[in-house]
Amino acid sequence: MTIQQRALLIVDSDPLLEKALSADPRFSTQSVIFVNSPRKSVSLLVDKGSIYGAIFVNPLISSPGIFEWIRTARKARPLTPLFLIEEKTAESAFEKLQLERLGVRGVIEKPCSLEKLWAAAKLFPLEPVSETAKGPVDIFADAVSEEFRAVEIEECFTEVPQLFDVYVRRESGEFVDILRAGERFSPKLLRAHARRGVKKLYIRNDTVERSLGFCRTLSMTLPYAHGLSAALQQRSELNSWESVTDRLKETREVSAEDVETAREFTGRASEFVTTLDCRSNLAMRKLFDFVSSTDQAVATTIVSAKLAPNLGLENEASVQILGVASLLHNIGLYRLPEKLWDEDETKMTENEKALYQTHPELGANILRKVEGIHPTVIQAVAQHHERKGGRGFPGKVLTVGLSPIGEAVGISNEFVKLICRKNINPEINIEQELDKNVFPLFSLPIVRAFKAAFWGGA
Numbered sequence: 001m002t003i004q005q006r007a008l009l010i011v012d013s014d015p016l017l018e019k020a021l022s023a024d025p026r027f028s029t030q031s032v033i034f035v036n037s038p039r040k041s042v043s044l045l046v047d048k049g050s051i052y053g054a055i056f057v058n059p060l061i062s063s064p065g066i067f068e069w070i071r072t073a074r075k076a077r078p079l080t081p082l083f084l085i086e087e088k089t090a091e092s093a094f095e096k097l098q099l100e101r102l103g104v105r106g107v108i109e110k111p112c113s114l115e116k117l118w119a120a121a122k123l124f125p126l127e128p129v130s131e132t133a134k135g136p137v138d139i140f141a142d143a144v145s146e147e148f149r150a151v152e153i154e155e156c157f158t159e160v161p162q163l164f165d166v167y168v169r170r171e172s173g174e175f176v177d178i179l180r181a182g183e184r185f186s187p188k189l190l191r192a193h194a195r196r197g198v199k200k201l202y203i204r205n206d207t208v209e210r211s212l213g214f215c216r217t218l219s220m221t222l223p224y225a226h227g228l229s230a231a232l233q234q235r236s237e238l239n240s241w242e243s244v245t246d247r248l249k250e251t252r253e254v255s256a257e258d259v260e261t262a263r264e265f266t267g268r269a270s271e272f273v274t275t276l277d278c279r280s281n282l283a284m285r286k287l288f289d290f291v292s293s294t295d296q297a298v299a300t301t302i303v304s305a306k307l308a309p310n311l312g313l314e315n316e317a318s319v320q321i322l323g324v325a326s327l328l329h330n331i332g333l334y335r336l337p338e339k340l341w342d343e344d345e346t347k348m349t350e351n352e353k354a355l356y357q358t359h360p361e362l363g364a365n366i367l368r369k370v371e372g373i374h375p376t377v378i379q380a381v382a383q384h385h386e387r388k389g390g391r392g393f394p395g396k397v398l399t400v401g402l403s404p405i406g407e408a409v410g411i412s413n414e415f416v417k418l419i420c421r422k423n424i425n426p427e428i429n430i431e432q433e434l435d436k437n438v439f440p441l442f443s444l445p446i447v448r449a450f451k452a453a454f455w456g457g458a
């Protein structure tokens with residue numbers, strides 16, 4: 001590993017940031033690793049084959065959520081400087097003291113350039129360690145101790161103050177501190193150690209565990225913790241719902257308990273959308289932001305909860321039926337190969353398409369075996385791709401037999417997919433797309449309700 005291979009790791013689902021950074025002529029995939037999937041970034045963090053100069057993360061990331069993510073980052077990369085990237089207009093996710101206790105070294109406001117990120121990382125250069133090592137090889141490099149953990153020396157080549165006391169290990173086995181927490185490394189000191197063949201530095205396990213403890217406490221006291229922004233609280237709640245759908249994808253089964261959880265979630269989703277006044281551009285942008293960064297089933301449930309009052313679904317039982325159907329609508333899809341999960345028929349062969357089109361019935365069959373599930377939920381899941389005039393699939397019903405709940409799930413899901421497409425291609429005009437390709441496929445009462453819910457008109 002050489003200094004030239006250190007990269008900045010950036011975790012954010014914002015395509016505008018990725019576009020802005022990649023437009024910089026100094027951008028290369030060796031120097032900047034931009035990851036829009038927080039789950040994927042977790043596997044990069046724990047991959048010991050890579051060294052990062054600094055790590056940047058948007059605190060409003062989707063599942064596993066910022067708390068678990070920071071815990072993993074701190075554990076896997078304790079000496080790599082960690083920064084948050086936030087919208088300039090947004091209320092800061094954490095208070096200053098919380099940031100310090102979480103070990104976050106600063107907040108970078110958007111819009112941000114590559115230059116701004118490199119400047120924050122304060123990296124200093126060093127010739128490749130392996131080629132410059134003149135002294136004896138660090139025979140204790142991989143030594144494991146209950147008290148200490150090893151960190152690659154190249155992860156410390158930054159002038160950002162360190163979070164922990166840092167040690168080297170002598171040949172005698174003794175650990176000697178070379179830097180106190182809060183101090184910054186001098187290039188001269190680190191180069192001297194590297195020339196002597198030192199490849200690893202050490203930090204005390206208990207100090208790392210203490211810093212992880214605060215992160216755990218903060219996540220466990222949600223939503224009672226003070227100082228966290230409303231956006232972070234909302235995002236954390238969405239992430240907890242996503243963990244339910246993640247489990248359903250894994251087990252590919254639905255239990256009576258899952259249906260109960262889905263009912264509870266539906267109640268909270270209804271409360272959640274009351275805060276969204278979609279007549280304002282800001283609220284609409286907020287809706288687009290969290291829909292595009294959230295699991296599709298959870299996002300569909302949020303959208304359908306916004307639609308519910310305009311469909312005349314006022315009582316709790318009917319709202320729950322719509323919510324449960326929205327959350328479970330694609331349960332049959334998870335029994336099929338994963339390459340079909342994004343439901344993009346343009347990428348499927350004829351055989352794959354035929355298989356994919358079995359998922360509504362497959363889902364209904366799974367739900368028929370679940371005790372206590374309402375028959376309307378099963379009907380809606382079976383029909384969530386049926387469209388007006390027999391233009392959907394499996395094409396078993398024409399307009400007259402369409403389930404209104406199935407249609408509500410269908411239009412909510414089409415809206416979610418459209419928002420996700422716009423996130424990738426900002427040129428897409430959502431209203432035009434809806435008018436041209438979505439509304440003609442749904443019955444008039446559903447379209448009217450949808451327009452009233454999201455655009456305040458019929």
Ligand SMILES: [Fe+2]
Nearest residue numbers: 329330384385
């Ligand atoms: Fe589907």
